[in-house]
Amino acid sequence: MNSSILIILGIAFALVYLLRVARVGTLIAFLFAGIATGPYGLGLWELTETWSFLGELGIIFLWFSMGLELNTRRLWQMRSTIFGFGAAQVLVVASMLFPILYGLTPWGVLPVAMACLLLSMSSSSNDLDMLAERNELQTSLGRQSFSILLFQDLLAIPLIAMVPIFAGRNFNLGAEVIDIFVMSVGLIIGVMVIGRLVLQPLMQHILRLKSREAFLIAIFLNIILWVVVMEFIGLPPAIGAFLGGMLMSETLYRHQVRSDIAPYRILFLSFFFIALGMGLDIPMLANNWWVIILGTVALISIKFFAIYIVARVRKVQNREAFLIALILAQGGEFGLLILQMMKQNGIEAIPFAHSEILMAVIIMSMILSPILIAVYDRLYESGRLVSGTRARKVNIYIDQKPEVIICGFGRVGQTIAKMMESQNIPYAAIDMNVDAVVRGRNEGFNVFYGDSTKAAVLSEIGLAPRRTRAVVVALDNAYIAKSTIRTIKQVAKGVRIFARARTLEEASIMQKEGAKLALPETIESSFMLGEQVLSNLGIKQDKIDILLSRMRGDNYATLSGILDRNK
Numbered sequence: 320m321n322s323s324i325l326i327i328l329g330i331a332f333a334l335v336y337l338l339r340v341a342r343v344g345t346l347i348a349f350l351f352a353g354i355a356t357g358p359y360g361l362g363l364w365e366l367t368e369t370w371s372f373l374g375e376l377g378i379i380f381l382w383f384s385m386g387l388e389l390n391t392r393r394l395w396q397m398r399s400t401i402f403g404f405g406a407a408q409v410l411v412v413a414s415m416l417f418p419i420l421y422g423l424t425p426w427g428v429l430p431v432a433m434a435c436l437l438l439s440m441s442s443s444s445n446d447l448d449m450l451a452e453r454n455e456l457q458t459s460l461g462r463q464s465f466s467i468l469l470f471q472d473l474l475a476i477p478l479i480a481m482v483p484i485f486a487g488r489n490f491n492l493g494a495e496v497i498d499i500f501v502m503s504v505g506l507i508i509g510v511m512v513i514g515r516l517v518l519q520p521l522m523q524h525i526l527r528l529k530s531r532e533a534f535l536i537a538i539f540l541n542i543i544l545w546v547v548v549m550e551f552i553g554l555p556p557a558i559g560a561f562l563g564g565m566l567m568s569e570t571l572y573r574h575q576v577r578s579d580i581a582p583y584r585i586l587f588l589s590f591f592f593i594a595l596g597m598g599l600d601i602p603m604l605a606n607n608w609w610v611i612i613l614g615t616v617a618l619i620s621i622k623f624f625a626i627y628i629v630a631r632v633r634k635v636q637n638r639e640a641f642l643i644a645l646i647l648a649q650g651g652e653f654g655l656l657i658l659q660m661m662k663q664n665g666i667e668a669i670p671f672a673h674s675e676i677l678m679a680v681i682i683m684s685m686i687l688s689p690i691l692i693a694v695y696d697r698l699y700e701s702g703r704l705v706s707g708t709r710a711r712k713v714n715i716y717i718d719q720k721p722e723v724i725i726c727g728f729g730r731v732g733q734t735i736a737k738m739m740e741s742q743n744i745p746y747a748a749i750d751m752n753v754d755a756v757v758r759g760r761n762e763g764f765n766v767f768y769g770d771s772t773k774a775a776v777l778s779e780i781g782l783a784p785r786r787t788r789a790v791v792v793a794l795d796n797a798y799i800a801k802s803t804i805r806t807i808k809q810v811a812k813g814v815r816i817f818a819r820a821r822t823l824e825e826a827s828i829m830q831k832e833g834a835k836l837a838l839p840e841t842i843e844s845s846f847m848l849g850e851q852v853l854s855n856l857g858i859k860q861d862k863i864d865i866l867l868s869r870m871r872g873d874n875y876a877t878l879s880g881i882l883d884r885n886k
Contacts, residue, residue, distance in 0.1 A: 323363040327356045331589070346444065346652070347686055349589040353596020366597040370590070371663065377591030378656055379560040380584040383542050385443070385472050386564020387577055394473075397466050404463055404633055405470025408647070411625040412439035419617070430668040434677065436478060437658065438618060442651035442685050443468045449646060449692060460639045463630070464646055475653060479555050482660060519570045526572070526753040526768065531579075538576055541566065555660065571760055572768045574749075578775035595659055595678075603672060604679050614680040619687065623648040645695060649688035650681030721747035721781045726771040726803050727793035728755050728764070731819050731840075735791050736764050747780050772802040774810050784811045792818040792834065797825045804832040 334348035356363040364370070394401060413435040421431045446468060455461040518541070525537050542563045549559035567576050604611065623644045630640035658674050661667075669677070723739055725732045728750035736759075739746040748766035750756050759766035769776040771794070782790065790807050794800040797820070804816055818837040820826035826837035853863050 323356070326361070326363060327352055327593070330355050331593075346588065346592050347682065349592035350596040350682065353593035354599060354601060355596075356593075357597035357599075359599075359601035364597060366594060370594040370597060373587065373590035374594035374659075375556075375591075375663075377587035377589070377594075378557060378660070379542060379546060380580070380587045381591070381652065381656065382475070382557045382560035383564040384577075384580065384584050385475060386561040386566075387568050387573060387580075389469065389472055389565050389568055394469070397462075397469065400463060400466035401470045401473070404629065405467045405473075407629045407633075408467050408626050409436065409439045409470065409474060411629050412622050415621050415625050419621075424673065426669055426673075433478070433481060433657075434669060436474070437654035438650055438677075438681070439622070440471045440474075440651045440653040441468060441622075441647040442649055442688070443472065444652065445649070445685060445688060446646055449689060459635075460642055463635065463639070464643050467626075467643075467647060471651075471653065475561060476558060478653075478657065479558050479561070482555050482657065482664075482666065513566060518566050519572075522570055522572050523753050523757060529751075534575075535579060538567070538580060557656070557660070571756060571766075574767050574779040575769040575776055577779050578769070578773055581775060591656075591659075595655065598659075598662075599678070600672070600675055604675060607676055610676055611679045611683060614676065615683040615687065618650060618680055618684050619648045619691075642695075645691060646688070648691075649684035651685070654678075654681045720786060721745045721765070722786075722788045723747075724777070724780060724782050724787055724790045725749070725766075725793060726790065726807075727795070727800075727819075728752070728759050728766050729793065729795060732791070732793040733759065733764065735793060736766070749776070749780055772799060772806050774806050777806060777810050782807065782810050782814070784813060787811055787814050789815045789817060792816060792829070794819070795821070797821065797828070800825075801828060801832055804829060804834055808833045 331349055331352040334351050335345045338345055338348045353364075354360055358365055413432070416435040416438055417431060420426070420434055421428070424431065426434070446464060450461045450464060455464075522534075522537065525533055542560055545559035545563040545566075546556040547559070549562070550556050567573055570576075625644075626647055627640050627644035630643050631637070635643065655678055658669075658678050661669070662671055662674055722744055723746040725735055725739075725746060725748040728736070728748045729752075732748055732750070736746060736748055746765060748759065748764060749769045749771050750759075750766060751768070751770055753768055756766050756768045767780060769780060771777060771792075781787065790811075792800050792803050792807075794803060800818060800820075804818065807814060807816055816834040818826070818829040818834040820829055820837045820839045823839045826839040829837040850863055850867065853866075854860065
């Protein structure tokens with residue numbers, strides 16, 4: 320038992336390392352690990368109920384994470400791009416695939432339609448990683464690619480709801496479509512109401528306990544509650560997890576939730592891909608290798624052509640259209656999840672052998688996608704491709720990305736936020752005091768709940784190299800402030816940090832940790848008071864400025880001796 324676990328972890332680590340070097344999505348590594356250690360590989364593991372259960376947990380956490388991205392404010396801000404570009408992409412790709420699949424397979428109309436929609440979906444995790452690595456998330460290319468991925472996530476609700484239809488043979492298609500549409504709209508409206516009126520106040524009370532364990536348990540309860548509710552009313556549990564994520568996306572705690580849930584999502588999702596790899600019929604796939612290769616080439620080619628045409632019709636520049644099409648031309652996790660879900664529930668609307676071939680095609684397309692992007696970049700840089708304008712920067716991208724991050728939202732943090740607003744400088748503030756966050760939100764400040772000592776939380780808020788212009792550490796706890804500065808330097812090494820300190824000693828420590836400037840508030844308040852005294856005594860302002868400049872020089876060196884003697 321112990322040696323089997325050691326072997327599977329060793330294989331997974333080696334594959335993750337190799338695929339990461341090749342810039343291929345690391346989740347595929349776990350799938351290969353499942354194949355290597357499964358019944359058709361080393362034979363160390365079989366697809367038991369335990370592995371299936373762990374895989375189901377992975378599906379639930381993935382759907383929760385997808386729902387967490389669908390904030391209604393974000394959808395409204397990008398509605399024209401999401402429901403224009405995103406919907407057009409899915410419709411055109413599905414329309415081009417439908418006659419091919421209908422003519423080449425013995426499937427019915429509805430299974431073919433479902434397969435076309437599944438294949439029109441792309442890999443959100445791979446695509447966002449590629450855009451981030453290329454520093455394209457803030458460009459027109461990144462915005463439009465993201466809008467397509469968001470529409471695909473939205474499409475998840477009706478597609479998951481269609482799965483139970485395949486379990487029965489007799490149904491009224493028109494009535495089912497109306498029911499699914501009404502249910503989807505009802506869920507979205509319900510999310511907005513429950514998330515803002517029920518869940519947000521409830522989480523506020525939980526956070527007052529200042530217990531990370533209670534916070535995590537509340538997140539898990541939110542997920543499982545909606546999974547159970549959906550199962551009770553006869554809908555797939557994945558809809559419940561998706562709904563739980565959308566509920567959390569409507570709260571001001573979503574950044575902290577996304578950070579805290581990330582390790583569990585990756586862990587359980589890796590189990591899903593391991594279980595998926597164990598369950599694949601490798602001999603059958605090997606016998607149909609030519610079908611998989613042709614299917615992969617056909618899928619990438621059709622999706623690339625369809626997305627490129629849609630982009631050009633929407634007047635996207637040629638190079639941007641080409642890159643958007645190339646990035647989104649692969650299949651995605653969504654298709655794998657639905658096909659696996661149907662297989663686990665014994666729904667053979669698409670024969671299981673054909674379903675496995677479809678999964679293999681999606682997997683191969685996900686592997687090839689970053690390779691094709693790397694080839695394109697090499698050709699473009701060498702000048703072998705026609706030169707075009709680089710992706711232009713856009714001012715509005717989802718929630719506007721902050722140029723300044725404020726850690727701590729007490730009196731100092733609020734004052735700095737007001738100064739940023741007066742100059743129209745985009746900012747985001749973060750604090751662990753839920754009451755301060757709620758008050759700030761009610762007063763119109765862009766403040767979120769979160770732990771500034773966590774790198775993942777700072778990244779979620781918007782801290783990034785070359786994008787963030789400054790970070791203000793306005794925390795009143797010296798130890799937390801010092802930890803925050805260290806974390807900031809880990810995430811964005813070159814960013815300028817301005818810190819608040821209570822004493823000269825604290826200011827010195829923070830500057831040693833990497834703060835560009837740390838102002839001891841007791842001394843600075845004394846300077847302000849002294850300045851007013853001298854001014855009222857008739858001393859000229861230029862002399863006062865020279866005096867204060869001298870006293871601030873060398874990190875208040877002229878004052879340190881005096882303060883030390885008075886201790």
